[in-house]
Amino acid sequence: MEQFVGSDLVLLTLTVGFYCLGSALYSRTKFALLHPVLLGFVAMILYLKLFGIGYEHYRRSTELLNFGLGLSVVALGYLMYEQLEHMRGRLLPILVSVVVGCVVGVLSVVYLARMLGADRILQTSLAPKSVTVPIAVSVAEPLGGIITITSVVVFCVGIFGSLVGPWLLRRCGVTDPMAQGFALGSAAHGIGTARAIEIGALEGALSGLAMALMGIMTALLLPVIEKFLY
Numbered sequence: 657m658e659q660f661v662g663s664d665l666v667l668l669t670l671t672v673g674f675y676c677l678g679s680a681l682y683s684r685t686k687f688a689l690l691h692p693v694l695l696g697f698v699a700m701i702l703y704l705k706l707f708g709i710g711y712e713h714y715r716r717s718t719e720l721l722n723f724g725l726g727l728s729v730v731a732l733g734y735l736m737y738e739q740l741e742h743m744r745g746r747l748l749p750i751l752v753s754v755v756v757g758c759v760v761g762v763l764s765v766v767y768l769a770r771m772l773g774a775d776r777i778l779q780t781s782l783a784p785k786s787v788t789v790p791i792a793v794s795v796a797e798p799l800g801g802i803i804t805i806t807s808v809v810v811f812c813v814g815i816f817g818s819l820v821g822p823w824l825l826r827r828c829g830v831t832d833p834m835a836q837g838f839a840l841g842s843a844a845h846g847i848g849t850a851r852a853i854e855i856g857a858l859e860g861a862l863s864g865l866a867m868a869l870m871g872i873m874t875a876l877l878l879p880v881i882e883k884f885l886y
Contacts, residue, residue: 662713663717664716664717667709667717668721672721674696674699677692678695678715681695686731687748691815691819710876738861743834743861746834748779750865750869754876755873762784762881765782765783766783766786768780777800781801781802781806782805784796784878786842787867787870788810788845788867788871789811789886792810797879798879799878801881814845815847816844816852817848818840818848821839821848825840833858835848836852837856837858837859838863838865841862842868842869843868
């Protein structure tokens with residue numbers, strides 16, 4: 657029984673199954689707590705804890721999904737290529753937006769954490785909150801951050817941005833598809849990009865571009881900002 661519940665096939669099937677279940681429930685109810693990523697995340701944690709399965713074993717069992725994640729990045733590139741005409745002549749506004757978004761995003765969370773009494777290690781762990789987990793971890797760890805905290809914070813930011821972002825943009829009067837997509841990608845990385853693709857192709861393309869540029873800019877600027885802050 658233990659070999660069965662912890663087998664590679666079962667873990668892989670459950671991971672995909674919980675996500676599909678969450679997608680079906682969320683599409684029917686639009687209830688925030690049934691977001692497929694959130695539901696799959698919580699359900700798999702409970703399953704692993706219930707049967708005493710270690711994370712390293714789970715990670716090896718679902719390596720195929722990591723490979724698929726790489727393919728999805730290629731798909732985003734094709735989506736951007738399809739919308740290339742809409743982006744021509746807007747390189748400067750895009751680059752300025754990324755730089756400003758990166759600096760403001762890092763400084764705001766660091767100073768807020770500092771005001772609440774967080775130490776330097778925690779501040780560093782929170783700083784790369786708006787980029788994908790692999791980039792956030794690779795940036796935070798050399799600077800002394802705790803990668804487990806970084807990973808959880810990045811996940812929570814993505815979920816929050818995906819759920820609240822479109823509503824907040826509408827409330828603020830942001831109706832331009834390019835602006836909406838760019839905002840979701842730069843603030844809520846991959847999860848926000850998935851939400852942007854649901855809204856429209858142009859939004860998804862700009863969100864994917866913003867996610868990539870924000871990751872690059874954060875990796876370049878965060879070490880410099882870190883020296884300035886401390």
